Amino acid sequence: MTRWLLLFILGVIAILMVSPLILTVFTSLKPTTELVNPPWAPPVNLTFEHYVRVWTEGGFSRYFFNTLVISTVDAVVMIVIASLAAYAMVFMEFRFKLLLQILFLIGLMIPVTAIVLPLFQIVRGFGLLNTHLGVILADLALAVSVFVFMFSSYFVGVPKALHEAARIDGATEFQIYRRVVMPIATPAVVTTALLEFLWSWNDLLLRLLLMTRDEMRTLSVGLLNFQGTMTRDVTGLSSGTVIMAIPVVLLFLFFQRHFVRGMTAGAVK
Amino acid sequence: MFPDPDSKLAQRLNPVLFLLPALTIYIVFAIYPTFSVVEYSFTDWDGISPDRNYVGLANYERLFSDKIFWAAFRNTFVWSGVIIVINVGLGxxxxxxxxxxxxARLLIQTCIVLPVVISPMAVATIWRWMYQPTGAINQALEGIGLSALSTPWLGSPDTVLYAxxxxxxxSTIGLSVIIFLAGLQAVDEDLYEAAHVDGANVFQSFRYVTLPALRPVTAVVFILTLTQSFKVFDIVWATTQGGPIRFSEILSTYMYKRGALENQYGYGSAIGVALLVIVSIATILYMQIQQKEDR
Structure with a gap:
């Protein structure tokens, strides 16, 4: 009896949680004439005209492309640089190791929000304003410590004997990294890729500062701008929102287990 | 590219090669700006002109007498308080x-966690639309006969921060739920059985078994929610930009306005330093609690 009551309450909560998303999808598919109906009324005559309009006239194809490039490069490069650094931290002996550990630890504490003003100046100093590269470098720097720790915690689990055996066989450190250690760390690779892609895809503040030219904008800035100029264009706004949400929602549904594990591990950021 | 693995040179060089990419990017674009923000905060720089003068603690003196800063400070704490109550309590x-x-556990869990991956910008757009005077929230209230409660949620000083x-x-409670669930898996099933045998009902076993067992996890979620909510910028900026007037101004939006929009780099940086200090303290607490739990 109580089990059924619990299930009922949870069902209501689940519906409440997804309803804002469903209402947004409904609105994005409604012909303008149906906007007088309440938001929870499903569209009667489905139309994709708002998507087409936002995608072409609204410039969302451009924003989508920019976002996809930045997020993908972010994810791939992050895997490489974070795993290399973590490998050195776990398997190599060198001076100043403790200092580096503390340095990476500091990175977990820095709130991006607090340092955006000097960050803007540095990116400008390198002449990287309005470039993909500028945003990518900033993204990588601000999240790399999270993933160095994530990879380290996987590498620590690799038996030292395995590493030693490969060394005795004459393998270089890079060969051991590439052929022995990385294959074992596949879960960390997947988690890093997903999480970094997600953070990069969703960020607004950095992109708002570093991308001022329209053709360089990402979806987050594009949507903000669209909202500022087309305040009453409810269907356009909801289509834009759905366009921005669909890739990450799909990724989440396919890789839910990895996401859940990664989000708890990378939660500090 | 890599010298003979056994040579002394390789042993020295390898750590450098492996660490260089990550460390260069990290120091230039994360560590250096962290020191810079502190340095800027002692200057009167406007962010553009070549000359900047050191003004000592002038920016911090201004900070302490700035009513808007304190309003943003208070709002940030109220804002975090509300979020903590919801994310920790309800979570x-x-x-x-x-x-x-x-x-249906996985299905329900998916529905609750799904909003976590939605961009704060998209969250802002969705809720801005739902909170409109004739939006979904007010229409729903009307539909269930509570039209007396309907209000312009984001336009009213009394409701904007809470809304x-x-x-x-x-968009964040799913994360708390996941962490709590992981903690619950570690709770001994036998305890529930014993409580059941002793005649405890659902609420009693929650009160006397679940709550005590989850105390460390609760601390983790508490501090985590605190640090996360202090850092928020996107959702406030994309809905109200701190308005109406200053009723939803938080530290991050105020810093952005003064620093990036009004070119008061020195003063904006002082606000940034305040934010940095608060978040660092909270994060250190978080890491300590988590370490204690790991042991």
Whole structure:
């Protein structure tokens, strides 16, 4: 009896949680004439005209492309640089190791929000304003410590004997990294890729500062701008929102287990 | 590219080669700006002109007498308080209920966690639309006969901060639920059995078994929610930009306005330093609690 009551309450909560998303999808598919109906009324005559309009006239194809490039490069490069650094931290002996550990630890504490003003100046100093590269470098720097720790915690689990055996066989450190250690760390690779892609895809503040030219904008800035100029264009706004949400929602549904594990591990950021 | 693995040179060089890419990017674009923000905060720089003068603690003196800063400071704490109550309190209850249910568990969990991956910008757009005077929330209130409660949620000084906090909680509570669920899996099933045998009902076993067992996890979620909510910028900026007037101004939006929009780099940086200090303290607490738990 109580089990059924619990299930009922949870069902209501689940519906409440997804309803804002469903209402947004409904609105994005409604012909303008149906906007007088309440938001929870499903569209009667489905139309994709708002998507087409936002995608072409609204410039969302451009924003989508920019976002996809930045997020993908972010994810791939992050895997490489974070795993290399973590490998050195776990398997190599060198001076100043403790200092580096503390340095990476500091990175977990820095709130991006607090340092955006000097960050803007540095990116400008390198002449990287309005470039993909500028945003990518900033993204990588601000999240790399999270993933160095994530990879380290996987590498620590690799038996030292395995590493030693490969060394005795004459393998270089890079060969051991590439052929022995990385294959074992596949879960960390997947988690890093997903999480970094997600953070990069969703960020607004950095992109708002570093991308001022329209053709360089990402979806987050594009949507903000669209909202500022087309305040009453409810269907356009909801289509834009759905366009921005669909890739990450799909990724989440396919890789839910990895996401859940990664989000708890990378939660500090 | 890599010298003979056994040579002394290789042993020296390898760590450098492996660490260089990450460390260069990290120091230039994360560590250096962190020191810079502190340095800027002692200057009167406008962010553009070549000359900047050191003005000592002038920016901090101004900070302490700036009514808007204190309003933003208070708002940030109120905002975080509301989010903590929802994410920790409700998050715990939802997780405890989920742990007792087997049917449709994954489906329910998916629905609750899904908003976590939605961009704060998209969250802002969705809720801004729902909170409109004729939006979904007010229409729903009318529909269930509570039209007396309907109000322009984001336009009214009394509701704007709470309404935005609710929207933020909607998009982050899934994370709390996941962490609580992981903690609940570690709770001994036998304890529930024993409580059941002793005649405890659902609420009693929640009160006397679940709550005490989850105390460390609760601390983790508490501090985590605190640090996360202090850092928020996107959702407030994309809905109200701190308005109406200053009623939803938080530290990050105020810093952005002064620093990036009004070119008061020195003063904006002082606000940034305040934010840095608060978040660092909270994060250190978080890491200490988590370490204690790991042991």
């Amino acid at each position: 715990l209850v939802i997780a405890a209920m989920l742990a007792r249910v087997w049917k 935005l906090a609710l929207a933020h909680s909607w």
